[in-house]
Amino acid sequence: MCGGGTVWAPLIEQCKPYDRVGIVGIGGLGHLAIQFAAKMGCDAVVFSATEDKREEAKGLGASEFYATKGVSDYNTLGVSKPIDRLLITSSAKFDLGIFYPVLARNATIIPLSVDGGNLTAPYMPTVVLGHQIVGSCICSRFPQYVLCLSPELASYFHKVLQSPRNKMLDFAARHSIHSITEKFPMTLEGVKEAMEKLRSGKMRYRGVLSWSY
Known part of the structure; x- marks a missing residue:
């Protein structure tokens, strides 16, 4: 639930069908982000350290896969088209600027992993290229006050005011998305x-x- 909600929130808030969504890391968050992005009609473009998870990523719905270990210039990766949204699901630390060569203008970068350190990005390229770096919290549960209502009112509000979490679960059930x-x-x-x-x-x-x- 936590992993799904963490990637679902930025996908529905920041992405639209046909966006090229870069997903950095294939782990507890990344493997769910690939499935959601692909089923939303986005191109799920995966960046992982090694080739180990290429076939798994493709099976989950990734349209492209790039191994980045030892690569200092991402221009050399051969990314087919620029990335519109970049979800950082990896716990590895790196300067966000390493991804700038493969990002579209006005791209959105969304860090999702937990880290106690500082976020590093090049100042002028961020300004000139119009990139946005935004945080995202796990999607909310249904308002707790509903539990205090009568069964009839609670049922009504559950239908009318569906929470992001419930929408995520409905979407996952409809498209057979599940965690491994x-x-x-x-x-x-x-x-x-x-x-x-x-x-x-x-x-x-x-x-x-x-x-x-």
Whole structure:
């Protein structure tokens, strides 16, 4: 729910069909962003460090895939057309300016991963090219006051004032979008195994602790 809501909010607020949406990183957020963007009618253009996840990305709906490890000039990647919106779902730290050669004018850059450091971007190119760097919060739940209403009124408001979260779930159900998960036992050993796999970058793609493992 959290991962889906995190990528859903900027996609519905910032993107429109036929936009070229760049997705940086294929992990818990990225693999959902690819599916949502593709089903919304966007070109999902994926940037990942290595070639390891190329086929997975294509299977999820990516129209293009570019491996970036060791590449210092993204002009050399051969991106077919400029990117209109760029979703940063990777936890890796880098200067946003490295992506500027593949962005369209007035592109929107949306950082989504959690980090305690500073965001770095070149000042003048950002101004001259009209790029926007915007934050995005996870999509909201339905207003809690509805729970205090009568069943009839609550049902009415659920229909009329559908929350972003519920819209996301409806869209996902309609287009068969789902998270790819790995299960771990709800034990100390299971938690340790899950955290180690997460730190090593080998999780595919959301870790779930389960009593019924």
